[in-house]
Amino acid sequence: MSDHPILFLPGPTECDAELRAIMAMPLVGHRSKGFIEEVKAIIPKLRALMRTEQVAMFENIPATGMMSGAIRNLVHDRVLHLTCGAFSERWHKVSQACGRTADAVAVEWGEAIEPEQLRAHLTSHDPYEAVVITYSETSTGVLNPLRELAAVVREVTPDALVLVDAVSALGGAELHFDEWGLDFLLSGTQKCLALPPGLCVIGLSERALAKAATVKHRGFLLDFVKSKKGYDAGKTPATPNIPLVYALSRQLDRIAAEGLETRWQRHLDMQSMTRAWANEHGFAYFSAEGRQSPTVSTFRASNRSVPGLIAKALAAGFVLGNGYGKLKNETFRIGHMGDHPRERLAELLAALS
Ligand SMILES: Cc1ncc(COP(=O)(O)O)c(C=O)c1O
Numbered sequence: 001m002s003d004h005p006i007l008f009l010p011g012p013t014e015c016d017a018e019l020r021a022i023m024a025m026p027l028v029g030h031r032s033k034g035f036i037e038e039v040k041a042i043i044p045k046l047r048a049l050m051r052t053e054q055v056a057m058f059e060n061i062p063a064t065g066m067m068s069g070a071i072r073n074l075v076h077d078r079v080l081h082l083t084c085g086a087f088s089e090r091w092h093k094v095s096q097a098c099g100r101t102a103d104a105v106a107v108e109w110g111e112a113i114e115p116e117q118l119r120a121h122l123t124s125h126d127p128y129e130a131v132v133i134t135y136s137e138t139s140t141g142v143l144n145p146l147r148e149l150a151a152v153v154r155e156v157t158p159d160a161l162v163l164v165d166a167v168s169a170l171g172g173a174e175l176h177f178d179e180w181g182l183d184f185l186l187s188g189t190q191k192c193l194a195l196p197p198g199l200c201v202i203g204l205s206e207r208a209l210a211k212a213a214t215v216k217h218r219g220f221l222l223d224f225v226k227s228k229k230g231y232d233a234g235k236t237p238a239t240p241n242i243p244l245v246y247a248l249s250r251q252l253d254r255i256a257a258e259g260l261e262t263r264w265q266r267h268l269d270m271q272s273m274t275r276a277w278a279n280e281h282g283f284a285y286f287s288a289e290g291r292q293s294p295t296v297s298t299f300r301a302s303n304r305s306v307p308g309l310i311a312k313a314l315a316a317g318f319v320l321g322n323g324y325g326k327l328k329n330e331t332f333r334i335g336h337m338g339d340h341p342r343e344r345l346a347e348l349l350a351a352l353s
Contacts, residue, residue: 001317008313008348009321010138010168010296010335012190012197019195022250023243030242036234038249043231045252046201049170049260050185052177055204057231058248059222060240063167066186066200067094069222070163073212074184077101080121080128080160082113082149086139086325091132091165103128109140109327110298112291115148122156129211130161130183136169138191139324141287141298141333143173147180154181161208167191170201171255172267172295172337183208189244192267192295194338195251198241204228267294270336270345277349286331295337298323306332309352316351 007014028035046056059066071079071094081092083106095102105121107113118131131153135146150162161183169175170185172192177185183205190197204212204224212224227237255263271294278285283299285292301309306322306329313320323331336345 005314005317005319006344006348007319008335008340008345009319010141010191010333010337011188013192013194013335013338014340015194015196016339019247019251022247023196025243025246027242030236030239035242035245038234038245039231039236040234042245042249042252045249045256046203048256049201049252050177050203051175051179051260052203052205054178054206055209055224055228056202057204057224057227058199058201058240058245059227059236060198060238061200061222062197063165063186063188063200064090064094066202066222067091067165068098069219069224070184070186070202071095071098071100072222073215073218073224074161074163074208075100075129076215078126078128079103079130079132080105080125081132082118082134082144083107084111084113084134084140084142084144085109085137087165087167088132088134088137091134095132110142110286111288112142112144113149115145115152118149118152119156122152127157128160130163131157132163132165134165135175136166136173136293136295138168138293138296138333139298139327141285141293141296142291143169143293144291146175146182150180150182161205161211168293168295168335168337171260171263173293174264177203177205189248191335192337193248193251193255195247196244198244199248201248264294266342267337269342270294270340271297273342273345273349274334274336277353281353286327296321296333296335298327298331298333300331301329306330312352313348316348318348318351320348320352
């Protein structure tokens with residue numbers, strides 16, 4: 001048995017001893033030669049993770065902060081949000097809070113946005129500068145069909161940028177930044193990357209960077225044009241979370257050693273195991289059939305008590321997620337993401353049985 005409860009939350013997720021030990025090492029300065037070299041080394045590793053040859057960077061900020069950064073850098077005024085749960089709705093609110101004209105194609109929580117819905121909206125409205133898509137909607141366990149949605153944007157409004165929330169997807173769900181024609185992606189370290197929260201990693205297309213250069217008042221810390229110049233020289237815009245940067249670097253090496261495809265498959269396998277368990281025990285998915293995320297499964301509690309299930313998991317040494325927001329007691333979530341081996345998930349499922 002572990003010396004602490006093992007996190008099967010949909011973030012933050014379990015962070016193993018090797019990575020935690022790196023973060024306990026003595027500090028170095030962020031302008032030291034060694035750290036500058038580390039920053040330079042990390043960028044190509046991030047590119048590989050996102051499958052892009054374009055721009056990758058990171059910043060000390062929760063994903064929510066980077067949502068504002070993206071809007072302030074990449075959108076003068078008109079942006080479309082595809083909303084289907086708490087986090088996609090959050091980015092919509094962020095755009096409104098930044099004073100942009102933010103429209104939405106909204107579906108019920110638990111549903112995914114389908115490509116034809118997006119096509120119908122785009123063909124009946126003035127063009128948008130950007131379309132915002134949440135790949136894995138952590139609140140409902142829905143995986144939106146990102147590749148197909150991005151293809152619709154590219155086809156119908158080729159000038160619109162495709163901005164993606166991949167917070168609970170990057171490193172767990174299949175994703176090809178360049179091949180799928182994405183322009184911006186944000187993700188946090190606390191989900192499929194199995195690290196503590198604290199850094200937001202981003203991908204940026206060259207055309208998005210060129211667009212940013214035309215947008216006024218991008219802000220200071222999150223000015224992508226200025227940051228890119230710094231990162232090219234291994235210099236972060238401000239003092240980063242130095243220990244976490246080292247741990248991220250090591251984790252990116254470990255992910256490369258596992259192999260991205262193998263990692264994606266492990267997540268799919270964990271999803272299948274969870275599905276089999278739910279079928280056996282009579283739990284129905286909250287998320288629409290065929291649109292379920294490989295990193296987080298959300299089930300209806302039906303006549304079972306969510307606090308009861310969570311207590312049962314904890315007694316066996318595991319932390320399970322309750323429902324998000326308004327779904328708190330109606331659903332529960334199993335975050336099978338990050339570095340969990342299949343065997344550990346099997347232990348959790350057996351304990352819940
Ligand atoms: C899909 C998604 N987007 C955004 C966020 C917000 O991330 P943060 O708490 O790092 O701002 C989360 C957090 O759970 C998330 O799951």
